[in-house]
Amino acid sequence: MSSRAGYAPGWLAVPAMLAVAFLTLPLLALVSRVSWGTLWADVTAPAAVSALLLSVQTGIAATMICIAVGVPLAVLIARADGRLAAILRAIVTVPLVLPPMVGGVALLYLFGRTGWLAASGLPFTTAAVVVAQTFVALPFLVLAVEGAVRTSGVDFERTAAALGAGRWTIFRRVTLPLAAPGLVAGVVLCFARAIGEFGATALFAGNAPGVTQTMPLAIYTAFNGAGVTPGTAVALSLLLLLTAVAVLLLVRGWRPGSAR
Template sequence: MIRGGYVPRLLAVPALAGLALLVVPLAALVARVQWATFLADITAPAALSALRLSLTTGVIATLLCIVAGIPLALLIARSGPRTAALLRAAVTVPLVLPPMVGGVALLYLFGRNGWFGGPGLPFSTAAVVIAQTFVALPFLVLAVEGALRTTGVEYERTAAALGAGRWMILRRVTLPLAGPGIVAGIVLCFARAIGEFGATALFAGNAPGVTQTMPLAIYTAFNGAGVSQSTAVALALLLLATAVLVLVLVRGWRPGAAR
């Protein structure tokens, strides 16, 4: 059996060039880490503040995504083709929307003169959570919806025929079958939340200890303020390590991953 198929070997050249474009910049980042001061850099007060805020708001945003995202995924997966396509398109918009545009939209919705405006929400820690939820929710919804569509409804019909109620079917059949997709969606959602930058910067601002998350601290450092550049590089490495961990976890929970 020929595992490689019949792809022309010459295509390996642009393929390797593309791989280098993705990997080499990350290697350059790792090479710039000052390992002698790495621990001191990530435990500096400003770095710990940004790290603590990112983790706290990321967890809260992920919990909000779970509460709203799993029901939304169920609605999409169990709707008719046209309704599902429309809902899926609406959920996908934040994925392709420039983050800055998302921040502007949130300002027009929750800002002082917005539809649900008030003076207290923008440029607060709560605004960070809302911005993270806005950009991370599609990752959870699409992952769970895909898992639900894959499992189908046959087991649910069997359980209903045996007398199980809707909530029992959801708890004992639907959610366990979609478990790997739910876990993958939660992990991706959390990673996207703590890595959010654009919408947070516009809607929540960049106040140290209040709205300055790790991405904002890194950006501020390279503009000559806030944490030092060595600390910014250390925080960037932490975000990179988080992304790698996310890929490992998602790969481990994906159906058929052990094959």
């Protein structure tokens, strides 16, 4: 018997397989609706290319912002005392459990015409897409990096400090390299979440083709009878599905112990 088999009751396989079917059958149904003969034409349609490029560009911008502010926050949480770490971790987790539409409303009340930062003129612009993506994607990076930094401990940092290394050198040469798997996983998950964002973007940035219409918005618009064709919407859905699979494979490849 495999060392991982354990002593779980055999009947658990029945509900487990039901769960697997529930997760996979909708995806298989999606793939079955792809028109393979026109797939390339659908994906390269002008509206589809515009939505794809906008998603990638804004996703990269949002990911860069998340790295710039999220990595310091993750390190702060990992090295803070219990109470402060718990408070910061709770704040970071809120966007994960918050309905995306509520996030869009919150951003409107902050940056909108009557919001606290109304002078920014941010809503319904391409920059608003980046802000919405950053809001929903930041927790994925912070929690991944925070877990990696906390797990690595402080022993190597103390050794480096005892040898005369400064704080910045320790951070750059010790802390970040030890947390590299978590950092890579967080960046990849952050980017995937950014390009898949829909709810907050729809409310805060709108759905203007070429300006704020990302792939999820183009798919939604197509299935409501406007914008790109349904065939293109299915093709874009397949593209997002393949992106998600690639993200999972990349994250698994960087996860400690993934070779086992």
